[in-house]
Amino acid sequence: MNKKSCELIADLLPLYADNVCSSESRAVVAEHIAECENCRMQLRKMNCDIKAVPAEDINTIKRIKKRIFIEKLVIIIVSVLFVFGVSYGTLFMLLNTDTTMDYQKYNLAENVWVEQDEKGDVWLVRKALATQAWFIYPDIIDSNGNHIDDEAFSKDNIAAFAYTLKQRAIDSFAISETMIDNEERTHLFNVNDNDKIDTIYYYDDTNEAEYVLWERS
Ligand SMILES: [Zn+2]
Incomplete structure (x- = not known):
């Protein structure tokens, strides 16, 4: 492999690792790393870096997930309370609405x-x-x-x-x-x-x- 094509691939590797390059570029990179041990190693390193997410990022993700969970929980609780409230209100209204006992119907x-x-x-x-x-x-x-x-x-x-x-x-x-x-x-x-x-x-x-x-x- 000549050094020039390795330099070109080095520019594309981060995009390739993040899976954001065009399919044309992907093909060029794939073809190159199949034959170039050095660039293959560079890519492997990048993939490792990507997988090793820093602890503070994990905490941020956990915090966001927790917030989403709480928001969902609040929405569910409010919905359930609303349904119960409406049902209770309807029942209460029916229980307190009076109606005449029809003289004929009830003999x-x-x-x-x-x-x-x-x-x-x-x-x-x-x-x-x-x-x-x-x-x-x-x-x-x-x-x-x-x-x-x-x-x-x-x-x-x-x-x-x-x-x-x-x-x-x-x-x-x-x-x-x-x-x-x-x-x-x-x-x-x-x-x-x-x-x-x-x-x-x-x-x-x-x-x-x-x-x-x-x-x-
Ligand atoms: Zn190379």
Whole structure:
């Protein structure tokens, strides 16, 4: 080998070692080092230098990898918390959204009634699915048939009460068909303490329908 071509190859060797030279240059270098022991040794040295990465570089790489790992972890945790938050919020909203127990659907004609005992106490009695009501929503009606929320409602002309059974919106999705034999009794008022109330209705406020449960005798 002549010294001149070795000098040329020496310029190309770092590029060759880093694998960044053109394919033409690669071919020239490969052809040369196949025959030139000296340049082959130079290349071997370079490859060794490349493999021996200084310790501080390793630390930098580790630091970068660690930072990427932490960033990924934070993104995952935030995403998981967000999904849980949204799910919890939806469940919370459904659990606290009430809906009227439909008079027809829950067969309330047979399972909800009002009883008056010998002392004059008036009781709302519920059976079967009606006992699953989340709460009993009272509503006052005046003699013109206006409900307490109506603008025309007259406080001085209270004539009737209405009760609406409310259940959690989420219960409607999983309503059980199991009939419950127990009776739930709720004290409403005493006829002697309240002479204004003549009628008690079940008020299906979704369908705006009233069903008479009790009338003063
Ligand atoms: Zn050479």
